[in-house]
Amino acid sequence: MESAYWILATLVAWCYLGYPLLVALQARFRARPVSTAGGLSWPSVVAVVAIRNEAGLIDRRLENLLAQDYPAELLRIVVVCNGTTDGGDGIASAFARRSERVKVISSPLEAGKSGALNWGIAEARSDEIVVFADARQTFAADAVRQLVLPFEDPSVGAVTGQLRVTRAGRPAVDGVRAYWNLERRLRAWESRSGSVVGATGAIYAVRRHLATMLPPNLILDDVYLPLTIAMQRRRVVMAEQAVAFDVAAADEAAEYRRKRRTMVGNIQILASIDGLLSPRRNPLLARYLSHKLMRLLSPFCLAGMLAVALAIGGPLYGSLFVAQLAVYVLGVLGLLIRAPLLSIPAAFVLIHVAIFAAVYRWKQGASDVWVRPEQPAPERRPVPVTHLPREVSTSA
DSSP states (O other): OHHHHHHHHHHHHIIIIIHHHHHHHHHHHSOOOOOOOSOOOOOOEEEEEEESSOTTTHHHHHHHHHTSSSOGGGEEEEEEEESOOSSHHHHHHHHHHHOTTEEEEEEOGGGHHHHHHHHHHHTTTTOSEEEEEOSSOEEOTTHHHHHHGGGGSTTEEEEEEEEEEOOOSSHHHHHHHHHHHHHHHHHHHHHHHSOOSSOOTTEEEEEGGGOOOOOTTOSOHHHHHHHHHHTTTOEEEEEEEEEEEEOOOSSHHHHHHHHHHHHHHHHHHHHHSTTTTOTTTOTTHHHHIIIIIHHHHHHHHHHHHHHHHHHHOHHHHHHHHHHHHHHHHHHHHHHHSOOGGGHHHHHHHHHHHHHHHHHHTHHHHHTOSSOOTTSOOOOOOOOOTTOOOSSOOBOO
16 A cells, blocks of 8 residues: 555656656757757738627637738638627627638537637638637737747647736635646746647637647647647747737636636547547657646645555654645645635636536536536537538528
């Protein structure tokens, strides 16, 4: 039993300490810089924004994208409306009538967000680069330019930017924000030493000819597309100067829903990419296992450590049991009271509970891709991945 405890402890330590340290050393001593010495001829770009009910955000988002510091004749925007019921499609269409650079189309409700993105990718037939953006965030003025720069290197197939999140003033949410800041640093190290395992969904770009069709109702397109592009032997890098801005979740419950959705998406990925766990087909397998899969497994490893330590007993394992239990107690207190000193343990507990919930109900969670807390989950029918007609209809 002692061996089992230390094996579990080693796995957790590798996930949170060992792997980040290894990648940081690789970025320092075995860096693989992106080659941008030849002078870039700016490629044509289409920004795809999939929306469901974003009536209060879409005007601001389109203005932000149209104001990008990028040649206007080379940047256009496609808004894909997927089952919109709040009039957001009408607002976007009115905007499109004022600007020939904006096009609005609709996609079948049952295809979900990933199906909407497929329609957006299909609309980019003549464009070299597809930029993916959400309605909620905004880009820095030069974000698209910074995203496109690394594509000067022919080995680069996808580029992710970085997302900056405002402080929330709630310990657990701010603790998750601190966790996200560490995640951004890890991705930067991965990029400098080779490839990032996943992108930031709010701001990333891919070469159009490398983009594959997304499975229907997939949650994490920002993991699926980068991994499939890496499996085509192209690099996935981070443009650290390409910045998007977001606001923190309103409260712990909203942050919990976000994290549970993300974890459900990570479980989906395992069944969505053929050859994902094959060392022959996936050049990023070691990084995927260390960065993504171990994050899903670590709460179960920690639960196993707690149980084993209790079973063994004695001064050493009894102390380890009490110390680990104390972290959980402090985390729960941090979720109940606003104490900044408890922000890290509160975030730790929130994220791990979200993982347990995602594993327990991942099939149901996978069907709720678009659903907001106040909305019932719509009934969905399976849609083939190839469900993509040649011509898409423009919304009125």
